[in-house]
Amino acid sequence: MDYRAPMASVLVVEDDQFVRSALIRHLTEASHTVRSVGTALEALREVAHHRFDVVILDLGLPDLDGSEALKMLRGITDVPVIIATARDDEAEIVRLLNDGADDYLTKPFSVEHLSARMAAVLRRSQATAAEPPPRVLRVGGLAIDPLRRQAELDGAVLDLTRREFDLLTFLAGRPGVVVARRELLAEVWQQSYGDDQTIDVHLSWLRRKLGETAARPRYIHTLRGVGVKLEPPL
Numbered sequence: 001m002d003y004r005a006p007m008a009s010v011l012v013v014e015d016d017q018f019v020r021s022a023l024i025r026h027l028t029e030a031s032h033t034v035r036s037v038g039t040a041l042e043a044l045r046e047v048a049h050h051r052f053d054v055v056i057l058d059l060g061l062p063d064l065d066g067s068e069a070l071k072m073l074r075g076i077t078d079v080p081v082i083i084a085t086a087r088d089d090e091a092e093i094v095r096l097l098n099d100g101a102d103d104y105l106t107k108p109f110s111v112e113h114l115s116a117r118m119a120a121v122l123r124r125s126q127a128t129a130a131e132p133p134p135r136v137l138r139v140g141g142l143a144i145d146p147l148r149r150q151a152e153l154d155g156a157v158l159d160l161t162r163r164e165f166d167l168l169t170f171l172a173g174r175p176g177v178v179v180a181r182r183e184l185l186a187e188v189w190q191q192s193y194g195d196d197q198t199i200d201v202h203l204s205w206l207r208r209k210l211g212e213t214a215a216r217p218r219y220i221h222t223l224r225g226v227g228v229k230l231e232p233p234l
């Protein structure tokens with residue numbers, strides 16, 4: 001197993017001069033680019049102005065509590081953060097992982113240990129970056145995946161025709177917005193004119209599949225003479 005991390009741009013946040021220079025030396029020897037600061041506020045300034053692949057954050061900083069520093073970091077960046085803590089406190093570590101830390105190291109840690117954690121975190125963040133962004137539309141209990149052309153209601157897959165799916169997707173893409181019938185014709189049917197009844201028929205089929213009726217709407221609301229809107233049930 002190769003524990004070496006790929007070359008990365010690293011921000012070391014550490015107030016202990018001895019630990020800090022040791023970290024910088026090891027990371028530089030491993031071909032990483034390193035910047036370092038000794039306070040949380042300097043760290044915030046750094047991440048606001050530079051792009052890093054990973055931040056190694058000491059929890060015992062002179063200006064801000066480590067968990068406070070982490071929250072503020074998370075407010076401006078989603079860069080992977082490895083916590084370096086002298087406290088071997090499980091509850092504290094779990095809380096920090098929940099607050100957005102990606103991993104942690106308990107001091108004193110070895111160079112090999114640090115490299116392994118960095119490699120894992122970088123692998124994860126690179127894998128995430130390569131994935132396409134989630135494109136699932138969610139409105140209440142509805143989840144619509146336009147790429148897979150699949151729609152679910154409360155976890156159950158809906159059996160929709162192509163037109164019903166397009167209609168649902170179009171409406172779910174603008175929840176709470178009243179869409180005129182003419183717009184539905186143009187966007188879903190790709191027709192510049194047509195019969196309102198065509199839309200009404202498809203709407204009523206779609207409604208039935210969603211388990212609702214025009215008289216007792218849940219998601220699809222018709223505004224007479226105006227149009228249709230889809231919104232989550234109250």
Ligand code: CA
Nearest residue numbers: 015058060061
């Ligand atoms: Ca410290």
